[in-house]
Amino acid sequence: MAENDGKKGFVLYLDYAQHLDQLTDAEAGQLLRAIFSHEDPDKPEPTLQPGAVSMAYSFIRAQLDRDRQKYEEKCERLRQNGSKGGRPKKANAEIENQEEPKETKRFSKKPTKPDTETETVTDTDTETETEKTVYTPPAEPDGDNAKKEPLQDRRFDEFWKLYPKKVGKQAAKNSWKRIKPNAELFERILAAVQKAKNSAQWTRNNGQYIPNPATWLNQGRWDDELEPAAASGSTAPQGSGQKFDAGRYLKEKLASFEEG
Numbered sequence: 001m002a003e004n005d006g007k008k009g010f011v012l013y014l015d016y017a018q019h020l021d022q023l024t025d026a027e028a029g030q031l032l033r034a035i036f037s038h039e040d041p042d043k044p045e046p047t048l049q050p051g052a053v054s055m056a057y058s059f060i061r062a063q064l065d066r067d068r069q070k071y072e073e074k075c076e077r078l079r080q081n082g083s084k085g086g087r088p089k090k091a092n093a094e095i096e097n098q099e100e101p102k103e104t105k106r107f108s109k110k111p112t113k114p115d116t117e118t119e120t121v122t123d124t125d126t127e128t129e130t131e132k133t134v135y136t137p138p139a140e141p142d143g144d145n146a147k148k149e150p151l152q153d154r155r156f157d158e159f160w161k162l163y164p165k166k167v168g169k170q171a172a173k174n175s176w177k178r179i180k181p182n183a184e185l186f187e188r189i190l191a192a193v194q195k196a197k198n199s200a201q202w203t204r205n206n207g208q209y210i211p212n213p214a215t216w217l218n219q220g221r222w223d224d225e226l227e228p229a230a231a232s233g234s235t236a237p238q239g240s241g242q243k244f245d246a247g248r249y250l251k252e253k254l255a256s257f258e259e260g
Contacts, residue, residue, distance in 0.1 A: 010039050011067055019056035027053045035060060152177060155186050162193050163213045164202070171214035179217060192222035199226035 012035075020028050034046040034057050048054040149157075156176045160169065181189060196202050202210045211221065 007068075007071060010064060013063065016056075016060055019059065022052055023056065031056055031060075035064070038064060152180060155181065159186075159189060159193065160213070162190060163216075164197055164207055165210045165213060168212050168214045172212075172217060175214045175217040189222045192224070196221075196224070196226055198229055200229045201226055203229045 020031070023031060030048070031053050034048060034053070037043045037046040038061055046057075048057055156173055159176065160166070160172070163172075179185075196210075211219075215221075
């Protein structure tokens with residue numbers, strides 16, 4: 001063993017206790033002295049008489065030699081690394097080799113302008129312009145090609161024309177949409193309005209007691225039984241010189257709806 005290897009100690013393993021338990025105190029002391037003599041480079045290798053102490057020492061010495069060999073190999077690697085200048089400094093090298101972060105191009109979406117034929121969208125990052133055509137649907141045609149009015153709206157218009165008191169039209173229309181009268185009920189409503197127009201209640205004091213159309217619809221007043229007006233009262237619609245035929249009027253209106 002080298003005298004200047006710098007090694008200041010050695011390892012005693014707990015497994016050695018099984019050897020010491022087989023020895024007396026005097027033999028254990030003799031074993032301990034032999035171990036220190038083996039590890040001390042200034043002392044000669046101990047000579048022991050054959051027996052329990054010599055056997056225990058042989059086992060321990062083999063482990064001490066293996067530990068010594070590992071230690072010396074480690075020291076040799078360190079010396080070789082030192083002669084080559086040690087390990088390279090990776091930290092600075094990695095920093096120097098790092099590339100500058102690339103600038104990412106963000107997608108910029110401009111809000112579209114409504115009701116225009118074309119618009120130009122500009123991307124701020126790429127500084128390019130792209131023309132995008134916005135489809136504008138054509139206006140609905142007028143006249144014969146126009147979209148037909150819904151059935152319930154046409155039925156309400158007929159009711160409104162016939163009803164003598166023209167107040168609260170929007171409220172009456174909302175009530176009509178809630179009722180959604182079918183063909184049979186629609187016929188009953190028109191007949192009831194025409195009959196009520198000739199009643200004593202509706203003709204009294206120039207129609208003072210005619211209910212509002214929305215109220216009349218909400219209360220289902222087409223089922224009312226009203227007293228007819230006096231014989232001298234008008235029985236024809238305003239502006240008509242002939243007697244009003246309610247049945248014929250309703251049939252004509254229903255026929256027009258069916259054709260529409």
